[in-house]
Each structure stands twice: as structure tokens, then as C-alpha cells.
Amino acid sequence: MQAFTKLTSIAAPLPMMNVDTDMIIPKQFLKTIKRSGLGAGLFFELRFDQAGNEIGDFVLNRAAYRNAAILIAGENFGCGSSREHAPWALLDFGIRCIIAPSFADIFYNNCFKNGILPVVLPKADVDALSALVSQQPEVAITVDLTAQTVDAPGLAPMRFEIDPFRKHCLLHGLDDIGLTMQKAAAIDSFEGRQRAQCPWLFR
Template sequence: MTPFTTLTGVAAPLPMANVDTDKIIPSRFLKTIERTGLGKGLFSELRYRPGGEENPDFVLNREPYRHAEILIAFENFGCGSSREHAPWALLDFGIRCVIAPDFADIFHNNCFKNGVLPVKLPHAVCEKLMEDARLGGNARITVDLPRQVVIRPDGEEIPFNVDPLRKHRLLNGLDDIGETMQRASAIDAFEAQRRTSQPWATSTEGVAG
């Protein structure tokens, strides 16, 4: 997983509440277990018209937001089903941070597990950031995870909270497996000691295949 430290980039304004995971990535894209290639399906019901052509009115189909790395939305982002494909699709498109007043719990957890930083800020602050984002590519927003601040284009710093363990994992690019593998030497030592002290518990002789 790619570490998340400080991100400065284009922010896309999405002034919508209750954006569910089916809107983020519709169910027809869930046939794969691969984490790549899902960016094309991100917000597909909003990005494309029935004939398949792009909807020019949707923010991610316009410059500079085609290259957005930050998404700003309103309440209850990521509600609905628990599909992990939702943060996969955001990440594959290029979005590494979502800022909203609050998130659905499962989506919130899945973001941290996949290298996407969900930042909770009050509704009024999200409105200000959307106004900044509407200024285009010259009004870039910075998300500084080590210092836990969002920096507006005018230099104003807005603090946010993040769980210390989740912060550690994002800063070091660790998913659940990566976190476990940091303790690989201790795990190997335990297994070696157990093979010596309890050989009967580790033997596979006589075990049916």
C-alpha cells in the first residue's frame, strides 16, 4: 500500500449527501476481485449518459477535476452496502482523500484499509473547501496527515482528527497484512519455540489430506 503523508492536489467538489456505495461503484462492476481497472466505473451513473458518452455536466468529466486527488462531499458519504470496491474505485481513479462531515462506518474503515484518507470536517467547512475547489487547478488544497491539517489555498489551516493507529498505518503504507508482517521475526521465534516445546502440536504426520 502506498504511504500517505502530505498530499497537495486538485480537489473536486461533489455537493451531495448520502452518496451510497452503489453510486460510487455500481454492482455490475463487482465481478472482479482485482483492485485495478475500477476507476472507469467510478460514479458511472453520473459520469456517463445512457448511450455511454460522457456527461459533460459531471464534475469529474471536466478539467482540472479529471485529475482530482481529493474529493469533497457532504454527509453520510459511502452509505449503503459494504463493498470494498468503493475505495478501490476511488483510488484507481486517483482520489486518495475524501473530505466530508461524516462517513458510513464500513466505508470509513475500508478507506483506511486501502490507503484512502477519509477526513471529517464540519458541513460549513466543507462548503468553504468546495468554494475553493470551484476555483480550479490553481486553487490546490493540501492534506497534511503528519500534522493533521487541511490547508486551504489562502493558507488557512483546518485541523482534523484521526485515530493514532490508523494514522501510523497510512503514514507507513501498512494494510492488515503489512501490520502483521512487521512482527514477522516474533512470529517466527514463537513458531520455532513451539516446534521444540510441543512437537506433537505441529506435526503433520498421520493427518489426512
């Protein structure tokens, strides 16, 4: 998993409440277990019409926001079913950080396991960020995980809270497998003892 330390990027405003995981990545894209390629289906029904043409006024189809790595969202982002394809699609599209007043619990947890930083800020701060990047699309926002701050031109620094263990994992690029592999020496030692004491288990 790619580590997250400090990110400076333009940010795309998506001030919609209750954006659910089916809206993030519709069910027809859930046939794969691969994490790559899902970015094409991100917000599919918002990005494309029934003929497959881009809907020009959707934020991620606008030239100014196509390369945004930060998404500024509304309350309860990621609600609905617990599909892990949702953070996979966001990450594959290039989104590394989502700022919102609140997140659905399962989606919030899945973000950390896939290298995405979900930042919870008061609604007033999120609204201020959304207004700023809507009026000035070229403005870059900096999200510093070490300092736990969000900085944007013309706005006071915004501090966010994060669980220390989740912060450690993101800073060091550790998903569940990475955490397990940190114990590789202890696992090998245990298996060695088991092989000597209970050889029949390894036949």
C-alpha cells in the first residue's frame, strides 16, 4: 500500500449528502476482484449519460478538476453497502484524500486499508473549502497527515483528529498484509517450533 504523508493538490467539490457506495461504483462493476481499472466506473451514473457520453457539468468531467487528488464531499459520504470496490475506484481514479463532515463507518475503515485518508472536519470548514475551490479551481490544498492539518490559501489552518494506529499505518503504507509481514520473523520462529514439536502437522 502506498504511504500517505503530505499531499498538495487541487480539490474537487462534491457537496452532496449521503453519497452511497452504489453511486461511487455501481453494481455492474463489482464482477472483478482486481483493484485496477475501476476508476473508469467511478461515479459512472453521474459522469456519463445513457449513451456513454460525458456529462459536461459533473465536477470530475470538468478540465479544472480531472486531476484532483482531493475530494471535498458532503455529510455521510460512503453510506450504503460495504463494498470495498468503492475506495478501490476512488484510488484508481487518483483520489488520495476525501474531506467531509462525516463518513459511513465501514467506508471510513476501508479507506485506511487502501491508502486513502478520510478527513473529518466541521461542516463550516468543509463548506469553506468547497466554496474556495468552486470559485478558484486552480487553488491547491495541502493535507499534512503528520501535522494533522488542512491548509488552503486565505483560510485558517484546519486541524483534524485521527486514530494514532490508523495514522501510523497510513504514514508507513501498512495495510493488513503489511502489518502481518512485520511479524514475519516471529511467524517463522513459531512455525519452526511447531515443525520440530509436531512434525505430523507438516506431512
